[in-house]
Amino acid sequence: MRLLETPDDTDFRHSAREWLDANVPREKRPHDGWEQREFDLTWQKRQYEAGWAGISWPTEYDGKGLPLVRQAIWHEEYARAGAPQIGAMFIGLSHAGPTLIVKGSEEHKQRYLPAILKGEEVWCQGFSEPGAGSDLASLTTSGRIEDDHLVVNGSKIWTTYGPVADLQELLIRTSSEKPRHKGLSWVICDLRSEGVSIRPIKAMSGYTHFCQIHYDDVRIPIENVVGDIDGGWSVAMATLGFERGTGTIGHQMELSRWMDQLVRMARELPGPCGEERAIDNGEVAGQLARLKADVAALQAMTSMAIARNMRQEVPGAEGNLVALQFGELVRRVHGFAFELAGNEAFERDGPWGDWPYEYLDGFKWGIGGGTLEIRRNTIGERLLGLPKGRS
């Protein structure tokens, strides 16, 4: 329990702030499609060229090799500056990249990590299947070994940024004889390969950034396997650990900006019962304060997760506590705008921002990367040591 930031760190913070203030794109980020990909990659490229990409990644792969504290400072300043969400870069920067750093071969790291930081390639995830959602280990997309290739058949779904991705972290069954957790492999799939077909899916927000992908005899070089053949479960758990721990830190910080905006609105808008200011209404003030406390807790829990990560290479199950807090809170924060601003908040891109989009899109945080129910199971079993059951 102490201040981690040294005077050098604070200098770093000031340089980051200065650069962000001058360089954050002010034009609106497109909601989906290739324009969105282009926007996200261009912004990533600009950060790379100025030396702000991969702050805590190893220098051998174009990272900056700085301590995690600097990365955390960058996230804080990034949010403060109102920089756009990392979007299409999310899987590469927060998921696949960190996984390759701890589990990938030297060749994998050389080939893929710099391209992520330079904003040259977009990654997506390929874990869930139509028949394997929460029960991930029941997945059936198969990889048959033929000489020095895996021949993949099957289908993946809910692939965020899949419609615009180049590469995929693909979890497939490479052995049908072994117990179900022990026959899986984590492979890098080039989505430009023959036999890959993509069907975009429109989300409840009205926009399309996820899809279903079909694999029809897709040939993947065997050297694309990360970790051991049939050893993919532990690699996948490492991947999810990154997502559940600090992977969504950018989104969490963004949530606190939305929260600040709610407080501003409550001071500027008239109250629901004729009060001069909405915040003068007891019910509004109380709900606002409870939301603010929960957003504060989310950030504090993330700080704890960062502190834990500094002491361990691969995040443990504790990240699920953060994800549980985040998943519920997103809906409550964005939904509160409707109570505060009335019908005006239903307007898309209205005077206070696009609250309907944020509200509707936010439901993904209670489902993706493990539903809230699965997270409660994981907390119960892995963190608290409660027995597995017939449920």
Added chain:
Amino acid sequence: MILDLMLSDEQELVQDSTGGFLADRLPLERLREEANWQADAEILVWDELTELGLFGLGVEESRGGIGMSLAEEVIVAQALGEQLVSPLVLATMVAAHLGDAGEYAAGRRASFATPVRRGKYGERIEVHLLDSKASEDIVLLLPDRAMLFDRSALADLTPVATMDETVGFERATLDHAAARLSVEGSRLFEQAELLISSCLAGIAQQACNMAVAYAGMREQFGQPIGAFQAVKHSCAEMARRAEAALCQTRLATAQSLADTPDSSAIACARLLAGDGAIENAKANIQVHGGMGFTFEANAHLLLKRAHLLVSLNGNRAQLLQRIIGEEE
């Protein structure tokens, strides 16, 4: 500002030594016997508590203290909460910041006074005294003023029975003019808010531990009840609330230590810890089923103490206002 919310090696030592001592000498189970209520058990081991250095722990050495910081006191407070140690101990820790730390380190005791009613206070306040029968001093903390009274200076002392029978309650009238010491400002009030938050975070954690232990052992329908999702998910939510309380309390503490105290963050800690303690205590009773409803099981103790500490020195509605910066 980037803060490390994990404990340093020295802080872990404080946690282990205090936690170990309390688990051994003042375990929560002691409260099953009436002879240990109302700080009687604490008073028996008071010499050992002073030897541990609890009173004046975060006070500068030049002022007669041990010279550690608020962080170490917050760690101790969590352990006090976990074992439902009498508020007498916490009050004496706070008094050591207000009065002469050396005297408290030598065995002098202080108890909390907390206003009986809500609303605006005048110069004369009707208060409840908590576990004060063996105290020389009374501490009253208001948001803008901290005061120390001689217990002998109080008027209209009347014992009252309350919901938490393990804590001794008296009513009394306090007159500002009778204070032996009065310090203006919010610093001490806010430090105590963090200590009380930490105590409540300890209760939230203890409720979670108790529920998990019972759910892993009690069998129905041929399996431990903790294997059922309805129970398991309740425990997971308890873990989340305990973590939220702990993390926000530590964060607000670390901010205070870095000389950037944030009143809103402190109020958030108090709200999260209070809600976490009460909600977890309720959930723990539910997990225990019929046993949880009895006086014999320990579950009710956590709920009663959580309510008592939540209303110590303030109330929830005030906290909500402080969080959004709209207090008067």
